Amino acid sequence: MTPARAADIDVAVIGAGVAGFAAAQTLMAQRKSVVVLEARERTGGRVFTDIAPGIPFDQGAPTKPLPTGLSLMINGKEISHEDYQRFAKHADETGRILQALRKEAPGVDPRLVIRTADALEKLALAEALRRVPFAPLQRLPVTDGKLPVRLNSRVIRLDSTGPLVKLVTPVGDVLARAVIVTVPTGVLAAGGLGFAPPMRGERLAAIASLPMVQADKVCVTFSRKVLDAPDDTRVLAWSEKQTVIEALLRPGGREAAILTYRGEEARQLEAGGASAAAAGAVSALAELFGKEVRKAFLRAASTRWGLDPFARGAWAEGPAAARAVLAAPHSERVLFAGEATDPSGGVAGANASGHRAAREALAVLGKS
């Protein structure tokens, strides 16, 4: 690929996730020439539905609202009515503690801090953790369509010392009048994108204050009905192995389950590899629904967001002040977007940040 001519590109967007798409859409609506450079061989970033397991498996953010009901089990049995009430009280209290913890010690696995021996309190903690700190998903922003994305184009370095910004990729350089960076803070912290001039201390401190939370999912499918539960049942169970099982059973009426792991458990799941992840998920379900689960096991798929070099975790957690610092421009022509730059984070935050950075880019282009 030859370098793009100076006049070719108004704005280069780094990353084809929700934020990158939102930015590109706003810019294209204003008839600006845009290119979106994406490191992976697919678009969507942390919103991705994998169909390989034979059912739609949302590897990252859910693409439709999750069921609100919840079944609670301890040692294979559903808990009593009184315990459901006790659970609700604990879950609210734990939620408040979590909020404070997220502010004061972002990135620290709350399970290592909030310690309790009581199974019900452990389930309450799992439920409080599940209430992710984002606005609920109403409708997913469009992350595809006719946008000018170049896949397999990892940006290695971004140089804004000249009149145009130069982006170095393994498949050639790109020159643009302005750039919008949307890569996750985990990628920035790991040095996955070089900057000239280098990022300043304040931005580096903000990135350090917005570490990535670890969360992973395992999808397991079965050849027949072995999970004795209504469609779309969300279950939290305290297992014999003294761990919490968090699962969505029979999603969309399919003979399957999607298990979620967080914090240290997610780290261990990734380190153990795909076969161990599948075996662990099947064992957990067999404990709840009996040994037929093992016999009917068909296939499994699991995520590794922490080890993924283009994510390095599930989402950024940290204070609004750090998000505001990260959202500020790096230089006049290098702007920042992405979930971590927005006070609300998540998909909604990523979407809002992309539109915001695009407006900033339009202002920069208007000046030149």
Ligand SMILES: Cc1cc2nc3c(=O)[nH]c(=O)nc-3n(C[C@H](O)[C@H](O)[C@H](O)COP(=O)(O)OP(=O)(O)OC[C@H]3O[C@@H](n4cnc5c(N)ncnc54)[C@H](O)[C@@H]3O)c2cc1C
């Ligand atoms: C398991 C899980 C559950 C979640 N649950 C929820 C939820 O319930 N609600 C919610 O709102 N959010 C949830 N999220 C978070 C949500 O998915 C993200 O906040 C959102 O998708 C981030 O969008 P983004 O565009 O900022 O970043 P990304 O989607 O990460 O997009 C950035 C893009 O940049 C690319 N990239 C990285 N490095 C480079 C490089 N050097 N060069 C070029 N491209 C690069 C990446 O490949 C990626 O495509 C969840 C995430 C996970 C993983």
